[in-house]
Amino acid sequence: MTIKSDKQEKGGSAGGGTVMHKLIPYGGYYANRVPDHDAELTETGPGTPLGEYMRRFWHPVCMSMELTDTPRFLKILNEELVAFRDGSGRVGVLHAHCVHRGASLEYGAIQEHGIKCCYHGMIFDVDGACLHVPFPKGEEAEAEKYACSIRQGAYKAVERNGLVFAYMGPPEEEPPFPEWEGNFTVLPGDELVPFSNFQHCNWLQVQDNAADNYHPTALHAGRNVVGGHYQGTTFDEVGAASMEVAPDMQFIPVQQGRSLACAGARRVDKDRLFVRVQHQALPNLSLHAYTSEDGSKKKLFSRFHIIRWTVPVDDENSKMIGWRVMGPGIDTRGVGKKEWVGYETIDFLEGQVAMRRPERFGKYKLEDMPPIPANHRERENYKDAQYAPGDYEAIISQRPIAVHALEHPTRFDAGLYLFRKLLRDAVRGSNPAAGPAQFAEWLRSVGGAPNSYCSGNVFDIPEADTVEEEVARRRRVSKAIVAILTEGEHLKGDERTAFVRDRLEELEQSTRK
């Protein structure tokens, strides 16, 4: 595969510059034009190619805690929506503007069944049906006739572990709600803790970051700070220093090009090799293994620690929304902080959202949170963010919509370039297996509970004698893990786990020889 083939053509430079020109010292002039963004992979409004593709999948749209006694205004995929839980406990996700005359239902009153528009009192059910039109006495028949002639735009919603999911595509194409691993692999005693973190930029650069297993080395190291100003938390501080080692990455499309396995091998010490496999599924899901791994002990086939979707709000805003998995089963070192996971906050690392930690804890309730400046430079904590930036700063500062034509990828960016390619192939239909209908068919074929390649693995595999042999060894192990997982794709649950663990043991043994 040619990674560069997914790069768009670059715009001509100002002075008819060539590559030679661009490489001269102080030659900024020859790179001063900003080409257009890659609309095909970044724009998600109704009728756009990606927008149509994305609408064929379930997406989380808000947290359950956002459903209070007043309707919640949302913008998702460039559509204005309201979400609410009615008195009977059902969740509604409706078009924000009343189908009658356009007043926003966010000012409506939640009913025992449905929601009542503030303006003329029409009541709509969660499926969009008009339940009541307050016509004058004697005109009940006319009211009935009118009510039957309209329907508020509505989307089917489901609620899971504190998140509200909606399906915004054509009802007749609705896919199964995907239950990865059946129950998102929660071990007994574990818990899915929901969060929603707003990102002031296009969705794709947030998604890119998930496949970018190369950035933690720099961004999340206590060293990448200014004059003694450290992030509140870095991998170093949480004792997961092994994450700061630049990994040797292998990126392998799996599940017929519907997903990407990203296997990163890092040497913990002379005796142990840590291989972390991240799973990205089209169009916007990523499944992350334990993020606080210290590699101190052998560990095979540990599963999800973060499950997240990157959901477009509009073309220049998005939200990272999903679950942090808590409990001794996955968080073997017990470093997670449940009270730091939620709306506009996460315990993962500092710098994940616009507001920084001292502001985020205890200072605001959902309803009195001040507007977040869309311009990151107008944040009160801008200087603090400069001292110790996090993913938020690295991602949103790529411009409101990152310009792919200006990028110069390394070998380690291959993961995100490959994911973009899988996405483009799916959107264009050049990979039929990833088309919406076939994707849904595949989900049905696995009972709505697909397997994931996500795993954390610490092997007792010693360092090789030479650098060349060591490089070859770590690459061989990474590829072998993905091959084992592929081999076990037809199995499910405990049977699969046993199969994978056995084969990983064999891999360790054979490599130690």
Place this chain on the structure above:
Amino acid sequence: MTIKSDKQEKGGSAGGGTVMHKLIPYGGYYANRVPDHDAELTETGPGTPLGEYMRRFWHPVCMSMELTDTPRFLKILNEELVAFRDGSGRVGVLHAHCVHRGASLEYGAIQEHGIKCCYHGMIFDVDGACLHVPFPKGEEAEAEKYACSIRQGAYKAVERNGLVFAYMGPPEEEPPFPEWEGNFTVLPGDELVPFSNFQHCNWLQVQDNAADNYHPTALHAGRNVVGGHYQGTTFDEVGAASMEVAPDMQFIPVQQGRSLACAGARRVDKDRLFVRVQHQALPNLSLHAYTSEDGSKKKLFSRFHIIRWTVPVDDENSKMIGWRVMGPGIDTRGVGKKEWVGYETIDFLEGQVAMRRPERFGKYKLEDMPPIPANHRERENYKDAQYAPGDYEAIISQRPIAVHALEHPTRFDAGLYLFRKLLRDAVRGSNPAAGPAQFAEWLRSVGGAPNSYCSGNVFDIPEADTVEEEVARRRRVSKAIVAILTEGEHLKGDERTAFVRDRLEELEQSTRK
């Protein structure tokens, strides 16, 4: 008349959806496109069809209290203006940008006669004449010549009862200042109390609301609130519960299609029928009868309680500006609060402006009022507004410019649809009687003091025996009232009042039979 004929063609839906599609449950996908707004009736900048039409009428542009010791910047019909009262007491309304080099006259100094630009000291009179150019000594002749070669853009202004009106059209087409009923029907002891309420949306949806006699039933009822959070004031609270009854509406174009009479019949109780006629005159005036009517006593041909114009600021902002009539003559129940009527406030009901009541009274002076967030969701009182929304929330939340193509009107919206049609006919010239020249000619023919159909009428008319008869009865009475008013159009003042009252008595008698 076919109401739907004034609706614009709908844009195609995403999936080639048909009406069938739109009516399926959870079918929001088939209605996810947002067509363009109706430019012909919403855009008012220089050179637009509606802008040119509107410029042939007098409009209030600000309150007299906004004219202080510094010039007041205004935006009206997409034009940047300054208004001021000079030392000799004359009111000037000038283009904001100095005709010399463009500095804004809002930074100029008000003079005994005219205003002096801060930048080069040129002085302009209220009619735009250049009164002074500070050339150096010895160049007086050159200064005179230059002064005569320029003129600041100016509009003629008149002041009436605390409001400043301007005429922004071609001077040679200036119409009479319309003195409805001669003196806006102030009875002895009554008072016109001015107000100006900013609306963060296109002018037309504010105007639509005036003709929407159907919304109070829902919006202004104490019941349309959440969990015990009530509006500061609702019709119920002010004892005008009869206003909360859904009215049976008749909409009748009058005055050769220059105005619309909106007659709404509500049954107060078994013995009394309340018929309120609202008058809307092209392009943006509405005249409202007593808003706190409780219907407890017979009352025939009561007149204006609110007189208001909806004035476009720009295409996405407007202001509702006019007078609240105070005094025992009109406010028979004495519920008006003069101290609550003014700049960004009105006593009518809660939720008329962006700021809610506790903020509006006593907290700010004109000059220290904080900028009002253009985004209603960034208001500090957003949650309060959700609990108990008012007209402001219902109107501005229809989008910055409401999209008519997405509306699904009921029979009760016929009034605003009809008014839009009258406006479109006037703008297009398809109703010559409503063209600017003919409208002005008509005003001149009635001495600049046209009659109004606005009236409040409580009849001692008992309820009919069957629902069918009752419906027929209320419709017959409503139509008869408008016919009586039309019959009396050639009369004026007391003579007309006597004629109308007599005929209304006859109507009551004949209906009681």
Place this chain on the structure above:
Amino acid sequence: MTIKSDKQEKGGSAGGGTVMHKLIPYGGYYANRVPDHDAELTETGPGTPLGEYMRRFWHPVCMSMELTDTPRFLKILNEELVAFRDGSGRVGVLHAHCVHRGASLEYGAIQEHGIKCCYHGMIFDVDGACLHVPFPKGEEAEAEKYACSIRQGAYKAVERNGLVFAYMGPPEEEPPFPEWEGNFTVLPGDELVPFSNFQHCNWLQVQDNAADNYHPTALHAGRNVVGGHYQGTTFDEVGAASMEVAPDMQFIPVQQGRSLACAGARRVDKDRLFVRVQHQALPNLSLHAYTSEDGSKKKLFSRFHIIRWTVPVDDENSKMIGWRVMGPGIDTRGVGKKEWVGYETIDFLEGQVAMRRPERFGKYKLEDMPPIPANHRERENYKDAQYAPGDYEAIISQRPIAVHALEHPTRFDAGLYLFRKLLRDAVRGSNPAAGPAQFAEWLRSVGGAPNSYCSGNVFDIPEADTVEEEVARRRRVSKAIVAILTEGEHLKGDERTAFVRDRLEELEQSTRK
């Protein structure tokens, strides 16, 4: 020269109006259209004609004090940049977005050499070279190869007296850094005190104001205020009342159309004539003689008091950046206040920046300065600014980009119209001498230290007997001064100063006769 020839064609007016129409009273309607701005002289993005021209000159981009322990984000000529001083003391001006994946280097960490991107840890030198790529162990060769294949956009920077200058054009066309008069004519004991004042409007109206020697009469007089509210400082207050006399201006292109001499003659009293020559050099430099001159004593060929560039930020923002010259040599009356000169402040006069004086001194540090409202009407001090406006208000209120087609210049605006013409000729190539290559060649020919026409001159020349003779006298003297300076152009330094002073003495003697 025909000044009006540089005016653009006016757009048609609304009603097909003619000049006659525009001059009728209350005829604002006939001037209600706002034509486009003059793109050729106002737009400076990459690839625009003026943008390309400007990029061939050195410009100050920020103050040295803005270079702290975190990188400084800048926008200059519509390009997003970061400036920083690395540990070895060198100043870097780089494209803000990392050439790798676009993260902004403003979140990067300043290194001993260069700057490290926060996202993946790449390090770039001040010339854009990639110094380090953190590839994993064993892949050093690949890292080296990648590093050599990229280069961060960089601009050469120099630092002078507290300002950072950058050259943003093609390296091969770099002109000499222009050292006007060799050392910016600092006398022994004098000091160049840097400042940077943000202007919320297009650069050209700020530059226009520099050539506008006519506005101080009105704007900077204690009289141009409202009801006893005076500017914190006016020319009157600083005892330079002679500046408030409307000057008789002569505008003379010099240095082959690369510069403009603006000679303004004012009579101080019956015995003394004050002729101030201001120098404007293409594209955006202006050199101002003593601004606090009281004319009380004879003074010949006094030099720079303000040296400033107007630097475009983007098309609707700019900054006025340069030096205020302090010390007894130039500030003979000792009125300068060094502590009031700096970032977002200057001691010149009140009203030079968005924030007014009480806010500017001592209240904020660079890093906690609140965002300045882009909308001047949302400033907390708006009313104060209305009472006593300064250059800031006069300039920025001309619209975000002033519309030249709406201007009506006087004879006294000839200077800025002529400067616009020089600029247009230079940009179009119709004056080859002002083209970038020839301009640079000329700078090299004068050793990078061109002479300036800037001078303050107080002559013992008595008032003539009649107004006509006095007008002729002051014009003759103004022209003679410029002729003398032109005659001395081939000389430099002390030799030139002696020559000019001798000839000015002769001029005084011959005029006194």
